[in-house]
Structure formats: C-alpha cells, structure tokens
Amino acid sequence: MTKRRIVGLEGSFAIAEAVRMANVDVISAYPITPQTHIVERLAEMIADGELDAEFICVESEHSAMSACVGASAAGARVFTCSASQGLELMHEVLYIPSSMRLPIVAVAANRALSAPLSVWCDHSDVMAIRDIGWIQIFAENNQQAFDLTVCAYRIAEDKEVLFPAMVHMDGFYLSHVTEGVMLPDEEEVAQFIPDYEYPFVLDPDNPVSMGCYGPPFIYPEAKKAQEVDFEKTKPKIQEVWNEFGDTFGRSYSPVEEYQMEDASIALLTMGSSGETAMLAADEMRAEGREVGLVRLRLWRPFPFKEFREAVKDVELLVVLDRALSFGMGGPVCSEVKSALYEKRKELNIVGFIGGLGGRDIPIDGFKYMVNRAVERVKAAEWGEEMGPEMIGVRE
Amino acid sequence: MGKEKIGWKELEIGCVVTEPGSAASYKTGEWRSERPVRDNTKCIKCGICYIYCPDACIREDEEGYFEADLYYCKGCGVCAHECPRGVITMVEEEEEAKEEKEK
Amino acid sequence: MAQEQEEKLFLPRFITTDENFAPGHRACIGCGEALAVRHVCKALGNNVIIVNATGCIEIFSSLLPLTSWRVPWIHTLFENVGAVVSGIESAYKARIRKGKIEDRGVVFVGFAGDGGTSDIGLQALSGAMERGHNFLYCCFDNEAYMNTGIQRSSSTPYGAWTTTAPVGKKSIVGQMTWKKNMPEIAVAHRIPYVATASPSFPFDLMDKVKRGMEIEGPAYLHIFSVCPTGWRCPPEITVEIGRLVVETGIFPLYEVINGEYHLSVDFPELKPVREYLKKQGRFRHLTEKDIERIQARVEEEYQRLKEKVGGK
Structure with a gap:
C-alpha cells in the first residue's frame, strides 16, 4: 500500500x-x-x-x-x-x-x-x-x-x-x-x-x-x-x-489572492509567473509598498464574482499578458477590463505584455510593471495613443 | 412534435436525440410530383421495386404484392424504371391527388 | 452472361425487412447514396455503432430534433471519421478488458463521402487503417461535394462538369484530372479487406458489408453512389446508372481479400462508356475525342485490374 x-x-x-x-x-x-x-x-x-x-x-x-x-x-x-x-x-x-x-x-x-x-x-x-x-x-x-x-x-x-x-x-x-x-x-x-x-x-x-x-x-x-x-x-x-x-490538504479557488488584505496596487497573473510575482510582491511589501497579487486560476468560465471581490479595494490593477492580440493589446487585460466595466469605473487598469516566446520575466520585471503603471496613471498616459507596453524588449 | 416550438430547456444534453428513427414521423411524400400506380395483374412479386427504393417506402402486403407508402414516397420513379414487368407507371400527382388528398 | 449474373444477384426477398435507416430522411429524390446507405444498414444489423462524416448523409438523416438512425450514430466533423472510429473501438477494447462492459461483438463502422474520404479525411483514415483498428469504413462516392453545391473532389471523374470545374469557353472539359483511385490507396495499407460495390447490385453490396464486418482488422468498402441532382440525370435512372458504370468497366466490382484480387462481376465484353456518359448532363459537353480518351483509359485500367486478378 x-x-x-x-x-x-x-x-x-x-x-x-x-x-x-x-x-x-x-x-x-x-x-x-x-x-x-x-x-x-x-x-x-x-x-x-x-x-x-x-x-x-x-x-x-x-x-x-x-x-x-x-x-x-x-x-x-x-x-x-x-x-x-x-x-x-x-x-x-x-x-x-x-x-x-x-x-x-x-x-x-x-x-x-x-x-x-x-x-x-x-x-x-x-x-x-x-x-x-x-x-x-x-x-x-x-x-x-x-x-x-x-x-x-x-x-x-x-x-x-x-x-x-x-x-x-x-x-x-x-x-x-x-x-x-x-x-x-x-x-x-x-x-x-x-x-x-x-x-x-x-x-x-x-x-x-x-x-x-x-x-x-x-x-x-x-x-x-x-x-x-x-x-x-x-x-x-x-x-x-x-x-x-x-x-x-491543498485547496484551490477560481481567483487566488496573495498579500491582498490592504493592497492598493494589485498585480494580476496567470500560470507560473505567479510565483515570481509573489516574490516581487514580498520585496515591494518590504519596501513599504501596498502591493498584492491576484492569480486567475479559473480562466473559463470566467469567475466574474470572485474577481470583482478580489479587486474591490484596489486602486490600481497591473495586468500581465503572456500573449498578444494584434491590434488589440493583451487579451487578459481586455477581458479583465470588461469584467469590471460599470462595477469599478474608478479603478485604474494598466496592461503589460511580457514573457513572449519563453522570454523570462524576473522579479524586477514585475517591479518595473508596478512602477511604470503608477507613472502612467499619474501622467494620465493613456487614451487612444497609448497601447499596452511590451516589457523586456530591446529597442 | 412541434419542432419550431422547442425551447432550450427541452433539449437533451448535447442535443442528443434519444428516440431512434424518429425521422419516420416526417412526411417526405409532400415532395412528390408523380406517384407510382401499380397494375398488380402483371406483378411477379419479385421485390425488385422494394429493394431499389431509396426511401424505404415500399412494403409487402399480405398477398405478397408490394405497395409504396405515399407518406414517404418522393416519386423518384426508380421502382417504375426498374420493374421487369412494367407493373408500375408514374402518374402526375395533380390528376390523382385531386380526389384523395391523403392525411 | 451478364444478365444471368444480375439475376443471381437480385434476391430481394431474402433480405431483412428491417430498416435501420428509417424513412423520412431528406435525401434528394432518387438519391443513390440514400439507397446505398439503406442497403449497408440492412447488412449491418443492430449490433453496430456508426460514425458519420459531415456531408449529404449526415445532413439528410439528422436534422434536429429528428433522426433517421435506429442504431447508435455519431457525427462530429468532416475529416475525422477514421480517428473517431479509432477512439470508439479503443474505448470498447479497454472497457471490455477492464471488465467494465461485456464483449458483445459490436461492429464499428465509418461513413463518409468521397470528399470526406479521398480529400479532407484521407489522413485520419490512413492513420486508422495503418494502426489496424477493427472497423469497417464505407465511402459513399458520389464523385463531388454534392451537399455544398456540386464542387469537384479528387474523386470526380475526368470530363465531368462541376461548379468548381465548370465548362467554359476556354476550359471545355470540366474536370481535367483522372479520378483518384481510393480503393488502391486502401489496398496499399495492406489491410485485410478492400472492396468496391454499387447499390444497383444490392446482394453483392450486402455480402461485402458482411465480409467487411466479419474480418478482423480494417475493412474498406468503396460504394458508387449515383447523384441525380449533381450529375444532371433524371432520378428514375439512378439504379440504371449504377449498373451501367459497372457494365462499362468504369467502376468494376471487385474485392481484395488479404491482398488477393477477385472480380465480383466479370463481363466478356464491356459496354462502351458512351452509353454511361450520354445519360448524364455532367458529361454533355464531351466531344467524341474526349469520349475516346475516356474509353481508352477505362480499358487500360480494367486490363490492369484483370491482370491483378489473374496474377495472384
């Protein structure tokens, strides 16, 4: 046995x-x-x-x-x-x-x-x-x-x-x-x-x-x-x-939260990059930043209720997409936005695209995304001209 | 079954159809413009009309003659064409149907 | 002699009256394919599972909420019959071995048209034959994509008009290529049973279905299925056309059992192909020269087949 x-x-x-x-x-x-x-x-x-x-x-x-x-x-x-x-x-x-x-x-x-x-x-x-x-x-x-x-x-x-x-x-x-x-x-x-x-x-x-x-x-x-x-x-x-x-002894949820209790900024990931993002959140917490992490476990059917609940107190949501919908941006980011439409108009959502074709996203990559998102929100750097940023790409 | 009235809650899971051969309720006889008319005095009961019917509508009666079920018969004329004894003639539907508009 | 052969094959009264392919199906008037399906189903009996490709048969037999099928039947896609049959056969094998169900000798059968077989479904079928699943595959060959509006397939014969091989001012032949020899492709897989059949010879067809069911391993049956709609011929001559195609040698009836060729019906003299061609609007435009070309090709192919029969 x-x-x-x-x-x-x-x-x-x-x-x-x-x-x-x-x-x-x-x-x-x-x-x-x-x-x-x-x-x-x-x-x-x-x-x-x-x-x-x-x-x-x-x-x-x-x-x-x-x-x-x-x-x-x-x-x-x-x-x-x-x-x-x-x-x-x-x-x-x-x-x-x-x-x-x-x-x-x-x-x-x-x-x-x-x-x-x-x-x-x-x-x-x-x-x-x-x-x-x-x-x-x-x-x-x-x-x-x-x-x-x-x-x-x-x-x-x-x-x-x-x-x-x-x-x-x-x-x-x-x-x-x-x-x-x-x-x-x-x-x-x-x-x-x-x-x-x-x-x-x-x-x-x-x-x-x-x-x-x-x-x-x-x-x-x-x-x-x-x-x-x-x-x-x-x-x-x-x-x-x-x-x-x-x-x-191990249970799962459609949307899993990490360091989200008092987070004003949340990263959102799917898949293995969630583990790196956790480390990034830990480091940023140690620096005094109120950063948490939301991981989408269930992609379909989309967990609208759980997701809205997870980000209800957040001011800025930073979404990582490991895919590109050409001419549209990141598919996860656009779905997340539509999931929150009308429910949370005051929430800022900034999407990034990274990790394409096996390019690693290090801990610093997540920190960069958070910092850059804050900058962009401050400068109101969006509107029709501002698409999602692809991170870690050489000029 | 009023098929146009089926609501989404009435569909079987995955749209499985559980009643075998339910299409037999569907009347294809309405497509017909000609119907087979038999002169059984010439019939040798060979069953060739039966075996060549694409619509499986020809049945044997108690006397061993074969008759097309007009509920299904589309009037293709294969039976008339293949009958070795010329038992079957195809007749314009209007002429025949005037008096006996079935069902 | 041909007449004698024919009479021997015509034994309608010995055939089951069961119709596992129920009337009320919406095949065109005089459909040779519906007739072939009816014959195949009579031979198959009840202990079968049929996997159907997308195509005429699927459309005219399964319009929701009704079904013409009195045996278990599944349709999924156009090009995957070989794979779906493989899955079902494997499921039964595994579940029997694991004691989950009893072995009741269920027969697994694939149905597809010529496009679903010799074009888009060829890969899945080849895979299933190569892997040696125990199944019978029936190709109902009406020589073009009829369900979608008479487009040419690789099984369309040379010279036939179709909507994608039209007869125009410049291109006057219609289909410019010779029909793909699908039975030979099946034979090349060294499967135990390959045969051709026509519903105009129903007893022969049913015998072949039964042989295909009984043989262990893949069996391939290529069934000539007249399409009055697409071939531009009157519906009442469906059976006559299916007979003429054999009598002219254009579509010979034969079996290849464990690699050995057997002619099912032989003719000392073939009828001229003209007799077959002239009855169908799809060949109306052919010139004498075209017809001669077809005649020569048919004779050559028939000879080649007879050599194979003699050679074994």
Whole structure:
C-alpha cells in the first residue's frame, strides 16, 4: 500500500502520474514537443503494466482530439495533451466535446505560436482557444498541475457538469522543470474520482444519435442551453476543489489572492509567473509598498464574482499578458477590463505584455510593471495613443 | 412534435436525440410530383421495386404484392424504371391527388 | 452472361425487412447514396455503432430534433471519421478488458463521402487503417461535394462538369484530372479487406458489408453512389446508372481479400462508356475525342485490374 509521498517530478511526469491514478481507459496523442514527456511517460506506464489503457498513437493533433471524442462518447475516461501548433491544429475539434458535452480531460503545456517557430512558453495558444467552451484551469507549479488534473476528472465527469476540462501548465517552466510533488495514495485518488457512467453512451442496446444537424430554428436554443449549463459549473468547480482540500490538504479557488488584505496596487497573473510575482510582491511589501497579487486560476468560465471581490479595494490593477492580440493589446487585460466595466469605473487598469516566446520575466520585471503603471496613471498616459507596453524588449 | 416550438430547456444534453428513427414521423411524400400506380395483374412479386427504393417506402402486403407508402414516397420513379414487368407507371400527382388528398 | 449474373444477384426477398435507416430522411429524390446507405444498414444489423462524416448523409438523416438512425450514430466533423472510429473501438477494447462492459461483438463502422474520404479525411483514415483498428469504413462516392453545391473532389471523374470545374469557353472539359483511385490507396495499407460495390447490385453490396464486418482488422468498402441532382440525370435512372458504370468497366466490382484480387462481376465484353456518359448532363459537353480518351483509359485500367486478378 502506497502512502502519501513527496517525489521529485517534472511537470509532465506529474501530469502522467495524475492520469495514471485516474485510471483512464483511452489515451490518444500526437507527439509534438514539449509535452511529449507526458505521453512518453504514459506509454511507458502502459508498457510496464502500471496503467491499463489503450494508447492510440494518432497521426495528428486533430485526430488526437477526434479519437478522444469517439472514446468519450463510447463511455471511456480519456486523456490527451498538446500545445502550441498542435493545439491550434486541434482547434476545430475542441468545440465538439464542449457542445456535445463529453467530459474529456486534456492538458496544454502553454507555448508560443509560429512564426518564427518557438517551442517556448507563452499563452498565445491558450488565448486562441478561449472561446471553445472548455473549463480552463491554470496551474502555477507542478503540485498544482497534478492536483488540478485529478480535480479536472472529478469536475468534468460530474453529472451536473459534463463539460471537457483543460489544465494549463506553462511549457518548459513547469513541463520540463523538476519540483517536489506530494503524491497522494492511489486509493485515495480512486475514491476521489470514482468510475462514472456517461448518460448517453454509444451502445447498440440503447441507440442514440449524437452530433445531429442544427438548422436556424434550433441552433440558438442549443447554444443557450450550453451557455447556461456552462455558467452553472462554477459552484461545482469550487465544491470539488474544496473537497479536494478536505481530503488532500491543498485547496484551490477560481481567483487566488496573495498579500491582498490592504493592497492598493494589485498585480494580476496567470500560470507560473505567479510565483515570481509573489516574490516581487514580498520585496515591494518590504519596501513599504501596498502591493498584492491576484492569480486567475479559473480562466473559463470566467469567475466574474470572485474577481470583482478580489479587486474591490484596489486602486490600481497591473495586468500581465503572456500573449498578444494584434491590434488589440493583451487579451487578459481586455477581458479583465470588461469584467469590471460599470462595477469599478474608478479603478485604474494598466496592461503589460511580457514573457513572449519563453522570454523570462524576473522579479524586477514585475517591479518595473508596478512602477511604470503608477507613472502612467499619474501622467494620465493613456487614451487612444497609448497601447499596452511590451516589457523586456530591446529597442 | 412541434419542432419550431422547442425551447432550450427541452433539449437533451448535447442535443442528443434519444428516440431512434424518429425521422419516420416526417412526411417526405409532400415532395412528390408523380406517384407510382401499380397494375398488380402483371406483378411477379419479385421485390425488385422494394429493394431499389431509396426511401424505404415500399412494403409487402399480405398477398405478397408490394405497395409504396405515399407518406414517404418522393416519386423518384426508380421502382417504375426498374420493374421487369412494367407493373408500375408514374402518374402526375395533380390528376390523382385531386380526389384523395391523403392525411 | 451478364444478365444471368444480375439475376443471381437480385434476391430481394431474402433480405431483412428491417430498416435501420428509417424513412423520412431528406435525401434528394432518387438519391443513390440514400439507397446505398439503406442497403449497408440492412447488412449491418443492430449490433453496430456508426460514425458519420459531415456531408449529404449526415445532413439528410439528422436534422434536429429528428433522426433517421435506429442504431447508435455519431457525427462530429468532416475529416475525422477514421480517428473517431479509432477512439470508439479503443474505448470498447479497454472497457471490455477492464471488465467494465461485456464483449458483445459490436461492429464499428465509418461513413463518409468521397470528399470526406479521398480529400479532407484521407489522413485520419490512413492513420486508422495503418494502426489496424477493427472497423469497417464505407465511402459513399458520389464523385463531388454534392451537399455544398456540386464542387469537384479528387474523386470526380475526368470530363465531368462541376461548379468548381465548370465548362467554359476556354476550359471545355470540366474536370481535367483522372479520378483518384481510393480503393488502391486502401489496398496499399495492406489491410485485410478492400472492396468496391454499387447499390444497383444490392446482394453483392450486402455480402461485402458482411465480409467487411466479419474480418478482423480494417475493412474498406468503396460504394458508387449515383447523384441525380449533381450529375444532371433524371432520378428514375439512378439504379440504371449504377449498373451501367459497372457494365462499362468504369467502376468494376471487385474485392481484395488479404491482398488477393477477385472480380465480383466479370463481363466478356464491356459496354462502351458512351452509353454511361450520354445519360448524364455532367458529361454533355464531351466531344467524341474526349469520349475516346475516356474509353481508352477505362480499358487500360480494367486490363490492369484483370491482370491483378489473374496474377495472384
């Protein structure tokens, strides 16, 4: 009998452990870097008899997700992972499980998009798929990558949810970096995510038609039902995270605060840069600045209520985007602004774009953003001429 | 089922359709401009009309003759064209339909 | 001899009266593809799961809130039937092995048109065949993208008019390329079963479906599906066209079982291709020279096929 133990694992291996403990039936993946370690490790586990699953080594990411769709519709618990170009190739298929309500769990090791070719981290691939109707959750470290993947199965398969879920961990920063991960007892995980029965499985004894054609007289109704149900997943997500906390001692929230009690300035991050931002907040606190940090854990469905609550006393919000929406600025910043529209008109929000294509953002980078934001607010340096600033870019 | 009236709350999760073959309630016979008329005195009951019907609307009766179900028959004329004995003739719908506008 | 063969194949009374593809579907009048689907479903029986590509079949059979399918059926996208079938087959395999469900010998079947097979879906299908999943794939070939308005595919025959290979003042042929030989591409995967069929030969078609179901591993069935709407021919000659295409040698019926070729119907003498072409508006513009060119090509291909039959 295994007990809880701390093991040094790179993010990819932590994910593979979660998938193994989830006892998935089908894994379908295409080996694009850098997430290959996940499927390589899973393939190894299957070869060694540590995991009893079918491994479909497909010929593209498009087929990877398509095979997951088929397997999930046939009642299997499935897994796939991808990133970057692969996630983009998968894009068309991603809408299928969210509309057909198949509880697929996937992991994306967030990476930049070509061109130029980059295999390094940023959130361009994530932002390109923010409208797919999946539950999207951000991990900050390898422990979270493990925990949130386990939770993702429990959330996705809940009868009141039945939406696919994607766990985002930053490519390389987490996927290829070894950290200590507390692995729970396998039995505990099995109890936390028990076998489930999909209500409309493809079965000759009970024939159903899935993925029918929707002309204008019914398409809007289909989308309305999907949106209403998607919104309803929020309390369930929190419930699962709370229960995970009760069982395993680590709980999560859609929006997580750090040093926010009396903060007048807040940084906002998603993913691994949150850990650097925490150090920056600590240092600035030591300098007497009232700086806190807000980390978006849940990206979709967007946690409007929790987010508004987190920044309700803040005067300046400094948003870091690791992606660029050309001609628009940072996608997270624009969403955050829209989330606060009418609620907090007096709040200043300044967006920065950084960390593109694997460029590091050091502690000083966050300090720079805070200082620069204060300057810009003072000088009222915005309006039509003032776009978001890209930090750490050479002239 | 008044399909135009279906509200979003009435849809099954993921728009799954749970009633197998429910399309059989849909009347395709309205598309027809010609209908098959049979002279069963020539019929050898071979069933060729039955097997070649793209709309699965031809059924065998108790006597072993085959009859098109006009609820579905779109009037393609394949049965008439393929019948080896010339049992079936296609007749303009207006002429026939005047007297018996079915259902 | 041809006539004899035909009669032997026509045994409608022995066929099940079950219609797992229910009437009330919205296929065009005289649709050869709907007829083919009907035949395939009769042979498949109830213990199947069908994966359908986007295309005519999906549209005319599944308009919400109704369905024509009396067996489990799933449609997701245009180009991924091979992958979705792979997933379903793998799910069953894993769940049976893990004792979650019983093994009841469910058959996994993919349906797609010629575009969904030989163009956009080729990669996913090739992957599924290469990996050796146990499934039957049926390509319903109506020789163009009919659902979207008769655009050419790689399966459109040489000389055919389509909306994207039109006949104009300068380009007078229509489709300028020869039809992609999809069954041979399937054969090249060394899968255990490949066959061609036409619903004008329904018994032959159903036999092939059954063989494809029984054989362990991937099976590929290429089914000629007449489209009166897109081919510009009257609906009542759907079955006649599907017969002529075989009798002229343009679309020979054959099987390749574990690499061995068998002709399903042979003719001592092929009918001239003209008889087939002249019945369809899509070939109306062809000159005598064009027709001769097609005739020569058909004879050459037919000869090549017969050599393969003899060679094994």
